[in-house]
Amino acid sequence: NAGVTQTPKFRVLKTGQSMTLLCAQDMNHEYMYWYRQDPGMGLRLIHYSVGEGTTAKGEVPDGYNVSRLKKQNFLLGLESAAPSQTSVYFCASSYTGTDTYSNQPQHFGDGTRLSIL
Amino acid sequence: ELKVEQNPLFLSMQEGKNYTIYCNYSTTSDRLYWYRQDPGKSLESLFVLLSNGAVKQEGRLMASLDTKARLSTLHITAAVHDLSATYFCAVVTASKLTFGTGTRLQVTL
Known part of the structure; x- marks a missing residue:
């Protein structure tokens, strides 16, 4: 069972370069999320999607864009990378949102370690 | 703005001891959810707490929720080295x- 797959696993960029992180899930989940994790901090939500074709801003959306053209994929883009975006990025998905009628936890990918020089 | 605070931030405990x-x-x-993360790894779901007074137990770990x-x-009951990880x-x-x-959490011999 693949679950949530993130590519790439590691990447080094130069300041100003652009790149896209790919998240794919095979669990037919409606909701998908992108987080960043920095040392000594918990995960912070960047953007999320409640279904194909939808996206919404999270806690720290600046400098990032996302797209959800297909239900199983959620892309995170950095248009002009900055050193402050050096982090570990996690994608997660869940069958429904973590709302009143759901008890399904979010399932996480293995992370993408991104360094920006 | 929602704030979520955990304490302690770092815990070193001996095997066999209890802590919260x-x-x-x-x-x-x-x-509320509890997750475990091993160094360099992803997050693993441990507990889902759905209502006030909820209590869940798995092995040496027990989680509870007081919404009020x-x-x-x-x-953590009678800690063992395998429990060493970061808990969120x-x-x-x-x-x-x-x-x-x-x-x-660091569990030492």
């Missing part, structure tokens, strides 16, 4: 999770 990790949050929520006090606890609580509001800063 606390998770306090600042706004109303009736569900806005407090969840993760109790995450509070649910409006279909989103807000994570605590994590408690790094």
Whole structure:
């Protein structure tokens, strides 16, 4: 069972370069999320999607864009990378949102370690 | 703005000892998750707490939720080295999770 797959696993960029992180899930989940994790901090939500074709801003959306053209994929883009975006990025998905009628936890990918020089 | 605070941030404990990790949050929520993260790894779901007074146990770990006090606890009984990891609580509001800063647990012989 693949679950949530993130590519790439590691990447080094130069300041100003652009790149896209790919998240794919095979669990037919409606909701998908992108987080960043920095040392000594918990995960912070960047953007999320409640279904194909939808996206919404999270806690720290600046400098990032996302797209959800297909239900199983959620892309995170950095248009002009900055050193402050050096982090570990996690994608997660869940069958429904973590709302009143759901008890399904979010399932996480293995992370993408991104360094920006 | 929702704030989720965990304490302690770092915990070093001997094998066989008991300890409790606390998770306090600042706004109303009736569900909370606990996750475990090993170094360099992803997050693994441990417990889903869905209502006030909920208690879940798995092995040497027991989690509880008091929504009135806005407090969840993760109790460790007779710790073993395999429990060494970072533990996060995450509070649910409006279909989103807000994570605590994590408690790094180190169990020593």
